[in-house]
Ligand SMILES: Cc1ncc(C[n+]2csc(CCOP(=O)(O)OP(=O)(O)O)c2C)c(N)n1
């Protein structure tokens with residue numbers, strides 16, 4: 182544990198970015214973690230969780246494991262390197278601050294609107310909202326170029342927005358309309374936008390990680406094999422704490438490190454996987470440590486603090502872009518709503534929810550900007566108003582957009598619809614007029 | 624993912640699990656599919672300490688769809704195990720435990736996720752008894768909701784009946800009613816072989832009448848036997864899971880138009896009750912197969928082959944096959960409706976089979 186804290190402790194020696202928002206500790210729970218740490222003064226890891234079933238004894242055993250020492254070294258190397266570089270006092274410029282603020286407000290307002298629209302029957306199925314986690318999406322994705330790729334999960338609306346997919350296109354997709362970013366075919370859990378290099382929305386746990394690793398592989402391949410020398414594109418893979426227990430995560434950490442791929446594995450550790458507490462699911466809950474175990478830096482960062490996330494993200498993205506390989510970043514965050522809009526959310530302790538609600542990343546950024554004279558209250562209000570309009574407009578647009586026509590049912594199954602084979606008339610089925618009219622029998 | 628529809632579904636009938644059923648078995652005549660599954664699990668766990676339940680959210684959350692409600696409290700965390708999200712891992716662990724004589728019930732939050740564990744279902748579970756020349760039997764149940772739900776898109780709406788049913792060494796069951804659910808699940812748990820048990824999310828909250836016999840703890844439905852849900856003489860309709868309900872509705876509509884349809888609830892996809900199907904077709908001379916899965920290489924294709932092989936001379940019309948559209952499930956509600964079989968599709972196909980004129984279907 183020394184290392185987890187040593188990262189945050191040494192890394193951010195500059196003025197603390199967000200007042201009162203820097204400590205990870207949830208004092209009441211601190212005792213759970215004491216056996217783990219060698220520097221008890223520093224911030225606690227994982228402010229969760231009721232019903233902790235880990236025994237301290239087994240934790241202590243882990244601590245004595247000599248393998249963990251080497252892991253720690255790799256992390257502190259990163260930290261040292263970073264520390265030497267930091268010079269300025271403020272963590273963000275006014276312009277950057279406003280962009281970041283706007284993106285976070287957009288994420289929040291959009292998701293709140295989704296909840297309303299879901300209850301009004303405008304969208305359906307499983308809808309997973311991102312409230313509370315905005316600092317992660319914004320903190321990372323706003324640092325990317327358009328050519329860089331983002332791979333997400335079923336909780337993907339806000340990643341799409343941060344990556345620049347218009348709110349109209351995301352909302353329409355959720356309404357199942359033709360103007361959606363996937364023409365209504367994908368839905369809430371499957372946002373794609375080639376134009377913005379958003380390469381999914383994957384609903385299966387762990388599934389997005391190899392796909393993202395493949396995107397990073399293609400970037401390296403293009404540079405080294407296809408000789409596109411300036412191809413320095415980076416891929417970000419976003420996924421949750423629960424997903425870090427899935428084998429695909431480990432398989433890809435290995436390959437990404439082995440082949441030095443330009444990828445950042447961004448863990449959104451919101452402490453819960455539906456109703457499964459991270460502490461109950463994971464033998465060693467410090468996810469960042471798995472980076473060094475595979476030979477890449479592992480970083481733990483306060484995911485409720487967008488400025489800290491940005492610092493870490495800059496460095497990890499920079500490393501990937503320079504061809505120095507992957508990074509694992511664990512962002513400790515919290516979702517302010519149930520797992521999906523159908524989740525009664527009965528297992529999370531109200532005190533835990535309140536603790537994180539008080540650490541709302543948007544409120545914290547606002548406070549920082551105002552206290553450091555980066556923005557006036559009025560400027561931020563103006564942004565909020567603008568975003569309200571953007572979201573209203575998105576809803577209107579989605580509502581007025583047409584439903585897919587029946588012919589769309591058979592489109593896009595193949596890149597080449599000859600895949601539907603040959604019809605009774607000896608020609609390709611897709612050439613049959615009924616096919617395009619949507620009346621073909623397939 | 625993941626939704627978890629239980630808010631409305633559950634709560635409408637909170638029966639303090641299963642221990643209570645005996646008490647009202649003579650009086651109560653109805654049970655939800657959810658309660659049927661829950662009671663079957665409960666009874667089998669109480670009868671045999673080797674039976675345990677493992678999967679995501681089966682314990683403290685009481686099951687993503689509340690099928691395991693109350694079981695953690697009753698049997699404790701040693702027998703009701705919340706796993707991390709690692710289907711390949713915990714499925715393999717289940718198989719290994721079964722090699723050693725335990726009787727695991729592995730819950731997939733939905734069967735879609737079994738794709739991450741399919742190596743263990745097929746290779747480790749289905750083939751071991753054969754590879755080991757009968758030394759290693761694998762008494763394990765893989766269960767969870769299968770097939771299309773509503774509005775959940777391509778990855779979450781997949782029917783696995785024909786996939787698993789094509790694999791020797793597996794038994795594949797698909798209950799429709801509460802009676803099926805109880806009887807088949809109890810049979811599956813007691814069975815010495817690996818059983819893939821395909822439930823349906825949209826049926827969990829449905830209520831069915833149940834007899835005293837069904838409520839008895841010794842009740843079991845034999846694996847490999849179909850059930851004739853409705854007798855008829857003009858056309859045979861085969862279906863499983865949710866589609867049985869659709870077929871019954873279609874039969875009612877057809878009855879009003881003077882067509883008497885026989886509805887066969889397959890119950891067991893593998894082994895397939897070829898005798899019951901063929902006997903029915905020999906009587907009605909017409910066959911409509913219904914399933915939600917993809918048409919190509921589907922359950923209907925197998926049934927059709929069986930009828931062509933065994934009862935070719937009895938067929939008075941081409942076999943009609945109703946299946947999901949040959950596309951990944953679209954999200955948009957209007958497209959989704961086109962992609963899954965509807966009652967009207969069954970009615971139309973049955974009429975075609977009976978040479979009643981029907982307007983050309985704008986079917987997809
Ligand atoms: C392979 C697979 N198994 C199970 C699920 C069901 N499921 C959807 S989300 C989820 C929890 C994921 O938790 P986490 O990775 O922490 O992400 P979070 O939802 O907290 O963002 C589970 C079990 C799934 N989508 N895919």
Ligand SMILES: [Mg+2]
Pocket residue numbers: 421422423449450451452453454455
């Ligand atoms: Mg989580």
